[in-house]
Amino acid sequence: MPAIAFEIDFRMSGGEAGLSERLQSSSLLTAAKNDGTTEGQDIVAAAQSDYRRLLGVLYRAGYFGPSISIKVNGQEAANISPFAQINTVSRASVTVTTGPRFRFGQTEIAPVTPKTELPEEFAPRAPADLGAVENAARVTISGWRDEGHAKAKISNQQISADHRASELDVAVTVDPGPELKFGNLIYKGQSNVRAERVVEIADLPTGSTFSPETTRQVTARLRRTDTFRTVDLREAEEANPDGTLDMELALVDSPPRRFGFGAELESTEGLSLSAFWMHRNLRGGAENLRFDAEIENIGGDSAGLNYRLGTLYSRPATFNSDTALVIGAEIKQEDEDLYFLRQFGASVGYKRIVSERLETSAALTGFYSDVDDNFGERQFQALGVRAYAKLDRRDVIVNPTSGYFIQATAFPYAGFSDTEPALFLEGDVRGYLSFGADDRLIAAGRIQVGSILGPSIRGTPPDLLFYSGGGGTVRGQPYQSGFVTVNGIDSGGLSFLGVSTEARIKINDTFTTVAFFDGGFVGETSNIFGDGSFHSGAGLGVRYNTGFGPIRADLGLPVSGNTGDGVQLYIGIGHAF
Secondary structure, rough: OOOOOOEEEEEEEEEOOHHHHHHHOHHHHHHHHHHHOOOHHHHHHHHHHHHHHHHHHHHHHHOOOOOOOEEEEEEHHHOOOOOOOOOOOOEEEEEEEEOOEEEEEEEEEEEEOOOOOOOOOOOOOOOHHHHHHHHHHHHHHOOOOOOOOOOEEEEEEEEEEOOOOOEEEEEEEEEEEOOOEEEEEEEEOOOOHHHHHHHHHOOOOOEOOOOHHHHHHHHHHOOOOOOOEEEEEEEEOOOOOOEEEEEEEEEEEEEEEEEEEEEEOOOOOOOEEEEEEEEOOOOOOOOOEEEEEEEEEEEOOOOOOEEEEEEEEEEEEEEEOOOEEEEEEEEEEEEEEOOOEEEEEEEEEEEEEEEEEEEEEEEEEEEEEEEOOEEEEEEEEEEEEEEEEEEEOOOOOOOOOOOOEEEEEEEEEEEOOOOEEEEEEEEEEEEEEEEOOHOEEEEEEEEEEEEOOOOOOOOOOOOOOOOEEOOOOOOOOOOOEEEEEEEEEEEEEEEEEEEEEEEEEEOOOOEEEEEEEEEEEEOOOOOOOOEEEEEEEEEEEEEEEEEOOOEEEEEEEEEOOOOOOEEEEEEOHHHHH
């Protein structure tokens, strides 16, 4: 006869809302039922294991006087002999009587550091919860570790239940151990990066007071080289007699070579393709060499092909452990409606990671350009220092629901040939707010501002001038369709102000709909409140959420300005901002 799945009757008396679901989800008997288990011995084993599992759930919820009955074919599972031969099970029942929910009586944990704040739920008269006890112990240990006591531990605990008063008394004793200092970095190899470079990049501050934050910084330095697949930094089991604690490091390399590609499609600009190739450990010191190639306006309606070929070399921990040497070069062509440009540029400078959220860079930058535009054929040469800063406080970088993002660029340069000296300034600020359950509605906003101080429009390279329109500024308007006309000559402007807003409404975990409005102003002078041209666009979009970020599709229409050209379609990876 074919085996038949058994039935379960699950009943609970007392308890708060949701407790029954938690009990059933932790039950091996329920899991066996859901998996279609029919073997009698397996079902009995699951039932006998459930006493401890259900009791653990009840204890964590604050019920310390429960009654649990689990029957298999009408017989209490706890009384079934392990030698009993039960081939089939037709029914099982679970009956739980929670009893009263306990509250904390006395709650003591000592010693604690002056800076430690115990959780509010670990206090007299609060609902008794073993999770609150564990949390209080974890916070206390963490507080001592932050003070340099790396081997702090729980030395004793006493937990007693008063069933008459339904109270739980807790007394926990902590052994902070001695204050320790960082010892040596014990590197176990397993990487093609030279050992001395590993030590330089990690920069463990031997002799300074132990700090968990410092260990996180050491790990972060190694990870952001993009050279290592695994970074395992652990404390030694025992402290040294001199009061130092060695740190043990094991590394596993990522594949040394990596390549990738991307694509974007816009209705009037056509198809854009990009690709890169990189080597993660060029000379055995975690140096990174990267080549990028990009081609734009394939099949576009107006402008010609744009392309860019670039290379970037970076060497981590060059000036100090958080500062990398960066050398780059680029050849590009831009064939736009208002100008044709071919340019070679190069730079050498540094990139500094101030914190996990803040980075800065500065580079000596020069370029040479051949230009043909409405002012005629000209040559531009410039040399200056480009400084950059980025502060990223978004909760999730690829799909933010809260926080903000700020980046700023300053580029003072000296001009040669037809180039007039100038100070180029540009900023980008983005903010995000979520509303409703599960962040169902997200409001996103962006402000872009730019200004070029000092030169005339004629004396400024056209690729530094500001334009508006397209997926990066004003959706619904064609790319670079926002510009200025001075003395009858069309060109980019000396200032820019862009505003973008989005309402992102989550349909489910996979799809999100978006409504957006963008506006852009291009100024004739460096003053964003002076004369210029303004246009705007609005539309609707959809996001398909993937593990690496959303896939974006937007339809935009012109709202104001005389540059509109019908419906604009934008497809790409990631949000517009």
